[in-house]
Structure formats: C-alpha cells, structure tokens
Amino acid sequence: MENTKFNIAVLIDGDNAQPKLIKEILEEVSIYGKATIRRIYGDWTQQHMNGWKEIINQYSISPIQKFAYTTGKNSTDSSLIIEAMDILHSKNTEGFCIVSSDSDYTGLAKRIREEGLFVMGIGQKKTPSAFVQSCEIFTFTENLIVEPKAIPVAKKKANTKEVAAKEADTIPKINLSIIDKAFEISANEDDEAYIANIGTNLRKISPSFDSRTYGYRNLTKLFESIDKYQVVKNIVNGLNHPLVRLK
Numbered sequence: 001m002e003n004t005k006f007n008i009a010v011l012i013d014g015d016n017a018q019p020k021l022i023k024e025i026l027e028e029v030s031i032y033g034k035a036t037i038r039r040i041y042g043d044w045t046q047q048h049m050n051g052w053k054e055i056i057n058q059y060s061i062s063p064i065q066k067f068a069y070t071t072g073k074n075s076t077d078s079s080l081i082i083e084a085m086d087i088l089h090s091k092n093t094e095g096f097c098i099v100s101s102d103s104d105y106t107g108l109a110k111r112i113r114e115e116g117l118f119v120m121g122i123g124q125k126k127t128p129s130a131f132v133q134s135c136e137i138f139t140f141t142e143n144l145i146v147e148p149k150a151i152p153v154a155k156k157k158a159n160t161k162e163v164a165a166k167e168a169d170t171i172p173k174i175n176l177s178i179i180d181k182a183f184e185i186s187a188n189e190d191d192e193a194y195i196a197n198i199g200t201n202l203r204k205i206s207p208s209f210d211s212r213t214y215g216y217r218n219l220t221k222l223f224e225s226i227d228k229y230q231v232v233k234n235i236v237n238g239l240n241h242p243l244v245r246l247k
Contacts, residue, residue: 006094013100014042019051109134
C-alpha cells in the first residue's frame with residue numbers, strides 16, 4: 001500500500017469487538033490514515049455493551065443504538081452496513097475500517113473495494129477467511145497486544161525449555177512461498193527489493209499477513225531470521241530504507 005494517509009471511517013460492531021483493545025485498534029488505523037468518523041453499533045440496553053460505555057467519550061466514538069427486536073437476529077450488522085453505504089455515497093472518506101470478526105460484512109468490504117476505496121478489517125483470528133480476503137488489509141487483534149511473559153525467578157532454569165517449547169507451539173511457521181512470491185514481485189533487475197515494497201505486495205497476496213503473527217515486531221526482523229535472505233541498510237537523506245536481497 002502507498003504511504004499516503006487519508007480519512008477513514010471506523011465502524012465498530014459492538015457485539016463482536018473488544019473494548020479493552022480500542023486504544024490499540026485506533027493506533028493501528030492511524031498507520032494508514034485519520035479516523036475522522038468513529039461509530040460503534042449495538043444495543044446499549046444490553047449488559048455486554050457496558051464495557052464500551054466507559055470509553056466512547058474518551059476516544060470520541062459516537063454510539064449508535066440498535067435494538068434487537070428479534071431473538072437470534074443481529075440488527076447491529078444491518079445497521080452498520082446501511083450506514084457504511086450512506087458514508088460511501090457521501091464521499092467524505094477515502095477508506096473504511098470494519099472492526100468485527102463477523103463474516104456478514106464480507107459483501108460490504110467487497111462493495112467498498114469495488115468503489116476503489118481502501119478497506120481494512122480488524123478482528124480475531126477466528127474471523128472467516130471470506131471476510132479477511134475481502135479486505136485490502138486485515139489485522140488480527142491478537143497481534144495488537146503483547147502479553148508479558150513472566151517466569152517465576154525460582155523456577156526459571158527448570159522451566160525455560162518448557163516455556164520455549166510452548167511458545168514455539170503457539171507461533172505458526174512462516175509461509176515461505178508467500179514470502180518468496182512477494183520478493184519476486186518486488187525485486188528489481190539487481191534482484192534487490194525495498195522492504196516497504198515487499199510489505200505492500202505481501203498484503204496484496206495475503207491481506208492478513210502480519211510479521212507479529214510469527215513473533216517479529218516488524219518485517220525487517222522477520223527477513224533477518226530467514227537464511228536465504230539478507231537485509232542491507234540503505235541510508236537515504238538520513239533515513240534507513242532497508243533493501244532485501246538473496247544471499
């Protein structure tokens with residue numbers, strides 16, 4: 001994706017989002033643009049919405065009331081979709097962020113992309129693939145916060161290997177075929193590629209690709225861990241624009 005930042009409408013499904021991560025969610029959105037419209041949808045008469053009531057003013061989020069008239073039916077989904085279409089046609093924004101793990105927003109994401117607008121999603125890893133793939137970028141909430149890894153001092157030596165083994169089991173292996181494809185697309189005639197260009201093409205191939213999923217805080221660190229690639233410093237006007245090349 002290009003570095004241009006633009007106005008983004010952040011639409012939150014209050015039934016399928018986590019209040020405790022709102023700070024991290026808005027920070028993630030700010031990487032790509034300005035969250036000029038911030039709305040959260042839900043039935044505010046229900047107890048499960050109480051967690052949102054304490055923070056909506058703090059983060060300047062407008063609450064939208066949607067009553068659940070029928071048991072088992074989610075009126076929040078349809079309300080969010082209708083308002084998203086209104087915003088789309090008003091042409092006041094250049095992008096959307098849908099915060100939910102619900103596949104019901106798959107069609108909405110596709111419709112926004114058809115209009116040539118940027119659309120990102122933020123949800124849990126359980127989010128259906130159809131919704132993930134419909135977004136230009138999809139960020140898993142599990143990647144937005146790093147849990148502290150506390151090891152009791154008295155048992156540190158005895159448990160180090162066990163803890164490391166458990167962590168290795170929870171971190172998926174890097175899909176090298178996607179990495180190689182993105183590098184191939186990004187590489188110039190000298191078989192070098194800017195790390196930023198690789199990142200852009202990785203998201204085009206797999207919208208949910210995120211170095212944090214594999215335990216690395218950024219793409220540079222991930223490439224440094226792969227034996228076949230070499231990351232080279234490339235200072236331009238005092239800033240480092242890393243290059244990646246094959247060893």
